[in-house]
Amino acid sequence: METRKFVSPKKGTAVVMVGTVKGAFLLNSDASRERWEVSGPHFPGRVVYSMAYDGRDGRQRVWASSTHFAFGTLLHSTEDFGRTWTNPESAPVKFPDEAGQSLKQIWQIAIGSDGEPGKMYCGVEPAALFESNDAGESWSLVQGLFDHPHRPQWQPGGGGLCLHTILVDPSNPKRLHVAISTGGVYRSDDGGISWQARNKGVSAEFLPDKYPEFGQCVHKVDRHPSRPDRLFLQNHGGLFRSDDAGDTWSAIANGVPSDFGFPMAVHPHNPDTAYIFPLETEMRCSPEGKLRVYRTRDAGNSWEPLATGFPDEPSYETVLRDGLDTDTLKPAGIYLGTRSGKVYGSHDEGETWSLIMQGVPAITCVKAAAV
């Protein structure tokens, strides 16, 4: 794999941001998405759990978190696709003294809606939400969620007590969803001042009460921008859909080889279409060693395996919660990154797949954008 220091995307091309346990890579291809240029590793030796692209207000800004095993977690950005990165003197995202907590990881960087070009969010471990109103220049703890009476009862999952999902409603900037492992889904309708658990119908098989108000180990939630009340959820056991912004959830694990998995990615243009990567529950790898993405095109009433282009030989692969994403080109590109350091891509909405990159460290996140 030939890599360079930075990529130089032209307008209308795809950028894929890949975070790994030992650095990050930036990939770029024209709209055909058949040949890719790769830059990196950026932040070599550091864990990059989260990346995001901010194309609002004329920006071309890539964000990344980096965690050094000894020296902590920082937030960086680049305006030139990796040629130079910010390296802030002081940690931009940190708990205030009175919170009594210390930042471990930034699990999610979320860009606000187009109507609020300065708005950004970070979801962190220990579970908390930070917001910025100046496009990432300064950050503050969202106190309303931090003070939630449920917070002392949230429990860490295998990956830690993390706020890993942030969903901005493009039609209503006051509405925000977050998901916490293990805490479940919470929604705010007042811009983050107050929060309500929104888990009715989502199971928690590991608890005595199988349908608690909160405490579910939600792995990932995604929403469609054109139909923001529709949410798809990959649970720690179970697939669910909500058509009422999380007020109620319905099970949609219809015809999947396993209802366990981590990622969930909604098609960028069709609110009935979503993608998952089922995992066998004990081994936490692709069932029967068959590398498959599953797609629904009828909002979860049925799922189909997408196999063309994936290896025929046994592939016991794991894809983490942020390891599956779509770009916004037409037809949509779909990307997944594995813990064995491979990135697969589809330039035709999942019909066919090809290996874009391999031989990189274990992949923690794959985020795609059209620039």
Next chain:
Amino acid sequence: MAIRCYIPGPLREHADNRSEVEIDTAGGTLQEVLAGLWRKYPGLRDRVVTEQGEVRQHVNIFIDEENMRDCGGFAAKVKPGATITIVPAVSGG
């Protein structure tokens, strides 16, 4: 007499790329010496201590040859002419 502070490789970009810096102080507690180091090189602070003011779990600070965790922590006395060494813990693959 100045206190010498040794800076580990990954942090030197925040200390004018120097491996060794001097803090002009007649001594005092480790807390006071480090406060002088943070004033001189603010980029070091958040990388060495958490926002709660604790030394990060995998960072060790030695006063001469003694780990600060074994000799009083931030309250440990630093004598004039002493050496402060900041080192990350060893790690695996």
